[in-house]
Amino acid sequence: MRQIFTFGSYLRDKFGCKVYKVGINISGFTCPNIDGTVAKGGCTFCENDSFSASTNQVQELKGFYLNLNSTSNPNLDKQLLQLEMQFQAISKRQREEYGAQKFIVYFQSFTNTYAPFETLKALYEKALSFDDVVGLSIGTRSDSIEEETLEYLAELAKTKEIWIEFGIQSVYDETLLKINRGHNSANVKEWILKAKQSGLNVCGHLIFGLPDETQEMMLHTAKEAYTWGIDSVKYHPLYVVKKTALANDFIRGEFTPISEELYLDTLAKAITMKPEHVNVQRVTAGINDNSLLAPQWCRDKNSQIKKINAVLKPLGLKY
Template sequence: MEQVNTFGNYLKAKFGCRVYKVGINISGFTCPNIDGTVAKGGCTFCENDSFSASTGETQELKGFYLNLESKTNPNLDKQLAQLEMQFNAISKRQRQEYGAKKFLAYFQSFTNTYAPFETLKALYDRALSFDDVVGLSIGTRSDSITEETLDYLAELAKDKEIWIEFGIQSVYDETLQKINRGHDSANVKEWILKAKNRGLNVCGHLIFGLPDETKEMMLRTAKEAYSWGIDSVKYHPLYVVKKTALANDFIKGKFTPITEDEYLDVLVEAIKMKPKGMSVQRVTAGIDDNSLLSPEWCRDKNSQIRKINMALKSLGVKY
C-alpha cells in the first residue's frame, strides 16, 4: 500500500528528523473581512475564536488590532513576548510527546500578513531565531499581503523553509459571495502565482461542501488549484459551529452540510487527480465540543481517518 505524500513525510525526508509545526496566535492580528475593510462579519462559517491556536500560554491584548495601513504598533514588544512564550511551551510538549527535533513556526490564527511590514519582519525574524526552528508557515488571505512582504519572504527562503498558506476555498465567485469571502477567485490565483514566481512554497486550503456546490464544482476547484502550482494542500469539510451566519442558515433549513459519504467520495477523487509530488497537510477537519451544530460525523477525527483510509484503498494508497 503506497503512502500519500504527507507534509510530515516531506519534512522528514528533507531534514532527516521529525519536524513539527508550532501553532502561534498573536494578538492584534485580524482579517479585512472582519474589520470592515472588504466586508463585515467575516466568512459565514467563521466563528472568530474557533481558528485560534490552542495555546493558553498568553492573554489577549484586548481592543488592539492591526492592518496594512497601521502606522505604529505600540504592542510589538508584547507580541514578541507572546510569540516566545507560546513557542517555548508548545515546542516543549511536542518534543516530549512526539519526539519532535525541528520546528516550523506556524503563524496560524487569522491573517498573519495583515500588519505593517516592520511588525511582520520583527515577528518572523524572532521566530527564526529560536532553537531548532528551520522555517515558517504563514496563514493568510490573498487580499492581505504585499509585494514587500513577498520579497522579504523570498529572501528568507534562500536559507529557510518558508511556506505561505492561502485560503482558496472555491474557484467559483458565486460561492465566494455566498460565504461573504470579500475577494474573488482571480485575486487568489494572482497572489499564489506571485508567490510561486518568487520561489516560495504555497499550501492551498480547499473546502468541500460549500453552499450549493456540486461534486463537479468541488473537483474543478481542486483541479484549478493544482494547476496554479501549489506545493501542498489541505482539504476541509464545511461544518457548522454556533455564533456564525452559517449556523443561522442551518437552523432555518437553508443549508445542508455535506454527508460523510459525499465527502469521502469527493476527497478520494481530489487526491486521485492530485499531482504526485504535491504533499497533503490535512484530509479532514472538525471539532468535538458543544459549539458544533452539524454534521455529527465531524466530531470524531479518528473515525474519519479510518474511513478515509478505507476509501483510499481503491487507489492503493493510505494516509
C-alpha cells in the same frame, strides 16, 4: 499499498528527522472581512472568537487590531513575548510527546500578513531565532499581503524553509460571495502565482461542501488549484459551529452540510487527481465540543481517518 505523500514525509525526507509545525496565535491580528475593510462579519463559517489562544497571554491585547495601514504598533513587545511563550510551551510538549527534533513556526490564526511590514519582520525574525527552528509557515489571505512582504519572504526562503498558506476555498466567485469571502478567485490565483514566481512554497486550503456546490464544482476547484502550482494542500469539510452566519442558515434550513459519504468520495477523487509532488497536510477537519452543530460525523477525527483509508484502499492508497 502506496502511502500518500504527506507534509510530514516531505519534511522528514528534507531534514532527516522529525519536524513539527508549532501553531502560534498572536493577538492583534484580524482579517479585512472582519474589520470592515472589504466586508463585515468575516466568512459565514467563521466564529471570530473561535480562534482560541494557545496560551492565556494572547488575551492580554483583546481589542487591539492591526491592518495594512497601521502606522505604529505599541504592543509589538507584548506580541514578541506571546510568540516566545507559545513556542517554548508547545515545542517542549512536541519534543516530549512526539520526539520532535526541529520545528516550523506556523502563524496560524486569522491573517498573518495583515499588519505593518516592520511588525511582520520582527515577528518572523524572532520566530526564526528560536532553537531548532528551520522555517516558517504563514497563514494568510490573498488580498492581505503586499509586494514588500512577499519579496522579504522570498529572501528568507533562500536559506530557510518558508511556506505561505492561502485559503482558496473555491474557484467559483458566486460561492465566495455566498460565504462573504471578500475577494474573488482571480485574486487568489494572482497571488499564488506571484508567490510561486518569488520562489516560495505554497499550501492551498480547499473546502468541500460549500453552499450549493456540486461534487463537480468541488473537484474543479481542486483541479484548478493544482494547475496554479501549489506545493501542498489541505482538504476541509465545511462544518457548522454556533455563533456564525452559517449556523443561522443551518437553523433556518437554508444550508445542508455535506454528507460523510459525499465528502469521502470527493476527497478520494481529489487525491487521485493530485500531482504526485503535491504533498497533503490535512484530509479532514472538525471539532468535538458543544459548539459543533453539524455534521455530527465531523466530531471524531480518528473515525474519519479510518473511513478515509477505507475509501482509499481500493485505489491502492493509504493516508
